[in-house]
Amino acid sequence: MSTDPADLSATEAARRIDAGSLHPRDLLEACLDRIAAREDTVRAFAHLDPALARAALARPRDGLLAGLPVGVKDVLDTADQPSEYGSPIWRGHQPRADSFAVAATRGAGGIILGKTVTTEFATRHPGPTTNPHNPAHTPGGSSSGSAAGVAAGFFPLAFGTQTGGSVLRPAAFCGIAGFKPSFGLIHRAGLKVMSESLDTIGVFGRGVADCALLAQAVTGLDLGDPQRATGAAPRLAVCIGPGGDKLAPETLALLEDVATACARAGARIERITLPSAVVAAQEAHPAVMNGEILQALAWERMTHPADISAELTENMNWAAALPAPALAEGRAAFAAGRAAMRELMARYDAILTPSAPGEAPQGLGWTGDSICNALWTAMHGPCISIPAGHGPAGLPMGVQLVGLPGQDRALLGWAGWLEGTLGR
Template sequence: MTETADLTATEALAAIRAGRLTAATYAEACLDRIAAREPEINAFAWFDPAQARHAAAAARPGPLAGMPIGVKDVLETADLPTQHGSPAWSGYRPRSDAACVAAARAAGAFVMGKTVTTEFATRHPGPTANPANPAHTPGGSSSGSAAGVGAGFFPIAFGTQTAGSIVRPAAFCGVVGFKPSYGTLHRAGMKVMSESLDTIGVMARSLADCALAMSAMSGLDFGAPDAKVPRAPRLALVMGPSADQAAPETVALMERAAEACRRAGATVTPVTLPGVFAEAYAAHPYVMNMESAEALGWELAHARAQISEVLRERMDWGRAQPVSKLIDGRAAFAAARAAFPAAIEGFDAVLCPSAPGEAPKGLAWTGDPAFNTLWTLLHGPCVTVPAGRGPNGLPLGVQLAGRIGDDAAVLSWAAWVKAALG
């Protein structure tokens, strides 16, 4: 029997509507789980049980009524500190909520707490551990959000993605991670690092929860991923420009996933993308780091000693590059976006890895976003779904990606693939 704290938001809301559960009981179950596991997981950058209970009691009616959410600590909250994973912002109290947080509250959700992010959602990791095995990283930069969903602290959490910061940690923690089309959720009140890349998305324990949350916050229709589709999908199997970085467990996973989808009736065709995509992929570090160095102009000038050595090195590298690299990189991104619809013409979605392999051991490194950066810079939706375990017993995921605006379809095909995998 599923414990109350492990219910998805969709399941909890259905039980509340049917009178089998109350929102208060669900919140207390999550709080009990936090009390039991947070000392080991360290998912929160800021958490106050009394404040969470008060927020739960004050939650508004709406499609997310009474649902606890985790808010990544690069998104502003009016009633909780927002510290960006950096001592330079220690104790900072915004006056207002980020636009996405305001939208979640307006839909009836309440903020359980602020979740750990790597420093400015970039490199230097926080203390969060993987709930599947605390000796391993949960991934990053949305570390606390992924770990919190995986541990049963809240059913839905915000993540942000510049390279692979939603999809990779979700895969590592065995949950669903959804990066919508670029710009779907407004970035007002977010500590934006890369103007060309940063995208706000969600993590949850089901695809239906992702669709529910995104629909409730955006006013758009993200569909019903669990609804039966009229036919099997046509999938392009793409390993991409980082194919040689796939660990043996990922190579085996993609072969297994492709075969399972074919047995269930899908067409799965290996596709090699044209060179324009490799060029965009190669440009990603320049655009990301050069734009991030611009974003951290104040911190580099006035709080340099409070920035980690690894981030200072990357920002100094970004500042040292000629501006032509940024211009050319943005142009390479635009060229790849323009070429993408033709590259997957005739296919419903792309089937690809979520990460190179299992979550690395230790907490000093959050893993490589090699299988995420291309899909981020293309600005289309991508989602990871749990797909079994690797050789060390840690979660693995497979990723579905699609064209800009195909968000509902990608969620629906992801649900089909997840069912085919069993």
Template sequence: MILTATEAARRISSGTLTAEAYARSCLEAVAAREPVVRAFAALDAEAALRAARELDAGPSRGPLNGVPFAVKDVIDTADLPTEMGSPIWQGYRPRVDAACVALSRAAGGVMLGKTVTAELAYVAPGPTTNPHDPAHTPGGSSSGSAAAVAAGMVPLALGTQTGGSVLRPASFCGVVGLKPSYGAIARPGMKLMADSLDTIGLMARTVEDANLFLAVLTAERPEPLPDIAPPRIGLCRTHLWDLAEPAAREAVENAARRLEAAGAVLRDVALPPDFAALTEARVTINDHEISRALAWEWEYRRAGLGGRVAATVERGRAIPRAAYAAAQEAAAAARARFPEAMAGCNALLTLGAAGEAPEGLASTGDSRFQGLWTLLHGPAVGLPTHCGPKGLPVGIQLVAPRHADRHLLAVTRWAMDRLGSPS
């Protein structure tokens, strides 16, 4: 397994590793795994090595100096196509890098390639397989980003989440997924689908790496996560609890027991009952917004849209504005009440996904377990702490109210240090 981003950046800056050697180790993993995993939609090994050599030839550019990263293919890059998993966008070459890519490169990151996305970051999957078992989905829509990090091809990758598109593939592939607060990572250059939900997030192998990458992506000075006292953690089953597989429920309850044994204050936290309606509100908002966001595709390239996207546009166009407004008002009210609903906890511990990655590649899985938190606009971190009966990863999720990203990462690091990954 390749070095973490944090360790690699440290070694490259201190001269005990070259950016080129590190990039080569990533490319070796790509060569070994990509024929089966199929994480990349586009990759230019020579350009990456050239960029690495340039970094080696100069002073450190920043905290990601020499660290390769991959970019979900709904995020613009100037020097590789951005095809969005859609025939409509085949061959599309944006003029400039998305803001998040520009920040990553300016900090010394080496853009390795574009990762496979479900069609238009929605539900129809691409060719990526789960690195733990190619007969299973990697999840989606940030399929390639999760798979690339899980397969050791790259230590960091950018994803996007509108429903569960970062946290679900992170859970299925066994990596750390971070969906920061809505808006925390600037969106210029990202394909907007459901504008009030779309959030840029990231995949990493460690919480430390996620913290480093988030700082770069938000144009802040990276700082190590503080050591914290044992936190107060709310075990929050939500109205979706019974819909999850036993393995997912057991992962959460096992994590709760072990964190309590390690000194955390655990309590059961039930969200206000009306929060259950947020699952449907998210779908209303999603469908209404997508049906307008895809106006160009719908009006001029309708035949190029997959059936499920087209059906969503039709559904969304039929939603009355009053219903959309009511869903938005319910979401806004829930966001305002969420800090109090946390009942004094530093974070809520909840299901990361429905269970292990489903078999087959036809579906990327159920987004409801992540979508509730996406709607609440707060940070959510997926941790690869457990395995299911098939030996596939089962993640847990820690969430907090909007803007508490750094605090949540500190709690998450505390938890991950105590839970560890399954052997």
């Protein structure tokens, strides 16, 4: 087992710092050494200034995150580092203020280590980041640098955002935990918002407890300790989800293996299909997402059209051609789907479903399909991806737990239970 502090989970590093057996300076320098060794290949950072991190560490540190380095996706504003949103249109942009997530992290004693690579405006056009497990493969997106950085040991915690599958999918591809809280749990002030109905700030860590630690630190909510999960076993609805024939055989096999392990550990397992209203919400996702992106990027589209990627331009043109009521109708479909989800989930503690269609695709030109995640983002409830195995190419794979809005603490607890079950 590695003794390098850069390989510690956030919760273990925090425990050692609190006990006096690890100095925050040694943790930071270990992370910087790892970055020096691997960043040329992983390319996780949009901006990195070690002097800023060292200066922050020189000030008194207290709070839940005291001395822990944190990566910040470059769609979240930072007052001391550029925020370029993955677009040449915003190159060199320096915000005056921190986003809420960043300010709250500093307030809890965290060290903002750097800005991590995002796809263009957190949409589809990829940045240069590679998968730490195999640089010939994508790390996923849009939170590419944050997921890859945690997996590579650059920082134990990081922020991402999710509109379709931008936290859950890269977490699965990189073999770490990724948590998308309930919609709005982490305030979006200072986020370059693309979709008012969907954009959710999420977190990455090496395990479930790490994700709970960062989310709790910035919200002030008691999200429990997933490492001390209840001894009871959950009622799980096992669902292939809307992925259907896009799921690789190894993904279907992994889901069945995990369901079997859960049943052996005492979970009540029931296989379900989704109600028609929930399926309709999935079908409405592209109209809502792209319709709201069209509005969010009105200035960029008007003044810098040549600096917007062909993929994003195509999606916005598609949205512009929709009938005027399409956006409102899509939002109404979301609301109906959420109502159907509440009725469905009355019988279950969580839904168990794939995190991604398969392993990380080869190449860096595509960050993967969000078909396993977009629906759950629209449902506004908490979701978490947990490492669960490896595929035929030896790359990580994950499974996802989904809960109802407001049930973040409960879902993290069940995720801790599942993590413990899979680790036995």
